[in-house]
Amino acid sequence: MFTFSPEDFAKRTVGSVQEFALLCGRAVGNLFSGRRYWADIFTQMDSIGVGSLPIVILTGFFTGCVLALQAAVSLKEFGAVGMTGKLVALSMVKELGPVLTGLMVAGRNSSGMASELGSMKVTEQIDAMRALGTDPIRKLVTPRILATVVMLFFLTIISDACGTAGGALVSVTLLKLNASTFFHTAYMALTYGDVVGGLVKPLFSGFIVATVGCYFGMTAKGGTQGVGRATTQAVVYAMIFIILVDFLVTQLMIGIFGK
Amino acid sequence: MAESSFTPGSFDAGAGPVVAFHDVAIGFDGHEVLHDLSFHVEHGETRIILGPAGCGKSLILKLANGLLEPDRGEVCVFGRSLGGMTEAERFDLRAHVGMVFQESALFDSINVEDNVAYRLREEGAPAEETHTRVQEALRFVELEKAIDKYPSELSGGMRRRVSIARAIINRPDLILYDSPTGGLDPITSTTIIELVVKQRDVSHTTSLLITHRLQDAFTLATHRYNSDLGRMELIPDGKIDDSTKFLVLHEGKKVFDGTTLELTHSNDPFLREFLT
Numbered sequence: 025m026f027t028f029s030p031e032d033f034a035k036r037t038v039g040s041v042q043e044f045a046l047l048c049g050r051a052v053g054n055l056f057s058g059r060r061y062w063a064d065i066f067t068q069m070d071s072i073g074v075g076s077l078p079i080v081i082l083t084g085f086f087t088g089c090v091l092a093l094q095a096a097v098s099l100k101e102f103g104a105v106g107m108t109g110k111l112v113a114l115s116m117v118k119e120l121g122p123v124l125t126g127l128m129v130a131g132r133n134s135s136g137m138a139s140e141l142g143s144m145k146v147t148e149q150i151d152a153m154r155a156l157g158t159d160p161i162r163k164l165v166t167p168r169i170l171a172t173v174v175m176l177f178f179l180t181i182i183s184d185a186c187g188t189a190g191g192a193l194v195s196v197t198l199l200k201l202n203a204s205t206f207f208h209t210a211y212m213a214l215t216y217g218d219v220v221g222g223l224v225k226p227l228f229s230g231f232i233v234a235t236v237g238c239y240f241g242m243t244a245k246g247g248t249q250g251v252g253r254a255t256t257q258a259v260v261y262a263m264i265f266i267i268l269v270d271f272l273v274t275q276l277m278i279g280i281f282g283k
Numbered sequence: 284m285a286e287s288s289f290t291p292g293s294f295d296a297g298a299g300p301v302v303a304f305h306d307v308a309i310g311f312d313g314h315e316v317l318h319d320l321s322f323h324v325e326h327g328e329t330r331i332i333l334g335p336a337g338c339g340k341s342l343i344l345k346l347a348n349g350l351l352e353p354d355r356g357e358v359c360v361f362g363r364s365l366g367g368m369t370e371a372e373r374f375d376l377r378a379h380v381g382m383v384f385q386e387s388a389l390f391d392s393i394n395v396e397d398n399v400a401y402r403l404r405e406e407g408a409p410a411e412e413t414h415t416r417v418q419e420a421l422r423f424v425e426l427e428k429a430i431d432k433y434p435s436e437l438s439g440g441m442r443r444r445v446s447i448a449r450a451i452i453n454r455p456d457l458i459l460y461d462s463p464t465g466g467l468d469p470i471t472s473t474t475i476i477e478l479v480v481k482q483r484d485v486s487h488t489t490s491l492l493i494t495h496r497l498q499d500a501f502t503l504a505t506h507r508y509n510s511d512l513g514r515m516e517l518i519p520d521g522k523i524d525d526s527t528k529f530l531v532l533h534e535g536k537k538v539f540d541g542t543t544l545e546l547t548h549s550n551d552p553f554l555r556e557f558l559t
């Protein structure tokens with residue numbers, strides 16, 4: 025029944041990439057001209073930002089705890105347990121904070137967007153919206169992109185802070201380290217480049233979460249099963265792109281700041 | 284709001300058809316559904332589209348509203364070709380077109396009032412006026428009590444009526460009804476057809492209507508709205524409404540295009556079988 029034709033596959037892939045690029049282009053273009061749906065933007069910020077707060081705080085915190093435990097074990101061998109704070113802060117701010125937050129929000133919101141827009145698509149609500157004179161990209165996609173980019177930025181900062189706090193808690197209570205040493209080494213370890221690098225990543229991840237979620241939603245077809253498929257695909261692709269772009273941005277930052 | 288580039292209000296009856304299809308073809312995945320379809324709908328006309336399931340009736344309405352692109356041919360609405368239009372120009376045009384979708388397509392996360400008011404709010408109408416007009420539209424479809432309900436709390440027939448209210452709220456110049464009576468019991472169907480007749484005879488709006496039920500089509504052709512009695516009645520002396528015309532499709536081709544009398548007197552074997 026399913027015969028694989030490389031030509032077909034290539035055509036479909038190129039078509040999808042083109043469609044995705046077009047969606048991104050139009051959604052971003054809408055930011056700069058014409059009507060803006062502020063109410064939708066704030067609703068989305070609330071659902072994405074405030075809604076993701078608990079999971080972001082919890083993952084950040086426990087990641088920090090684990091990092092401190094693991095770091096202490098390895099650092100003990102070199103007699104450098106005092107560096108735990110530095111390791112926790114650097115790992116959280118540069119890498120784990122941005123990536124884990126991105127992945128958590130992708131799991132939560134890319135899927136949410138894909139299923140919401142997908143259901144609207146298969147029940148013709150998107151067509152109805154167009155028939156009623158509203159551009160669905162302007163009303164549905166643009167607010168989601170803006171809200172995700174802005175909120176993911178702040179969520180990442182919160183995650184970084186919670187991670188460092190978690191690391192500190194473990195260091196002080198379990199590893200019997202000095203709290204002020206922990207924070208001092210942590211603070212001294214972070215350079216301008218580390219912080220900028222860590223805060224640029226969520227801007228990209230936020231864009232990916234929203235555009236991928238919306239793209240799979242807007243192109244869903246084939247009833248409820250199609251919506252389910254769109255949802256799964258949205259999460260998978262969003263996560264892969266986040267990690268891929270994380271790699272590229274890290275390389276770029278190394279190029280710019282030399283570390 | 285930007286000045287609309289176009290005003291069908293100034294569109295006079297002599298200026299040509301409201302909707303015109305010229306050799307329109309559309310297909311999916313290499314399979315052509317509509318083959319070189321041509322027809323036109325004059326000002327004030329009610330065009331009933333009949334045909335077996337899957338022959339492309341819904342596609343015609345979507346093409347007429349610019350929601351789909353034809354593969355070939357030209358679709359003109361209010362005398363303007365949709366082909367060369369940008370999406371923004373199409374939004375201007377759609378402001379004058381009301382559409383009732385086959386499955387109602389109400390926004391299911393907002394209530395009936397917000398659904399019906401959607402278009403007015405988008406156009407930035409004042410809240411006070413919006414509310415009055417929503418009530419007016421809901422009164423027209425006799426659903427005033429459902430104003431605070433959510434679409435999931437309504438029956439299929441009620442949803443269809445809300446969808447009609449949403450389509451007529453800004454007094455469009457063209458209404459597209461996709462199977463407004465599909466899947467409903469005969470009594471509810473008659474209620475909905477009565478609404479269509481009322482809209483036709485009170486506002487004289489040009490419309491395209493898809494139906495699977497022949498008796499609905501003939502009710503439309505043989506009844507008129509009596510605004511004194513507040514309901515529809517049979518046109519006396521066996522006369523028929525002459526603004527009601529038919530378009531019959533079969534396998535993506537037009538098999539009939541004409542008036543009620545021509546349809547009932549046709550000798551085409553497919554039509555004879557279809558009508559019985």
Ligand SMILES: Nc1ncnc2c1ncn2[C@@H]1O[C@H](COP(=O)(O)OP(=O)(O)OP(=O)(O)O)[C@@H](O)[C@H]1O
Nearest residue numbers: 311316334335336337338339340341342343385462
């Ligand atoms: N988006 C689409 N993608 C692929 N095929 C489609 C699409 N829309 C319609 N079709 C196909 O076009 C044909 C006509 O569809 P359409 O919805 O116009 O039928 P219809 O005449 O309205 O039928 P019904 O009376 O059951 O509503 C169908 O065979 C359908 O499979």
Ligand SMILES: [Mg+2]
Nearest residue numbers: 340341385462
């Ligand atoms: Mg249909």
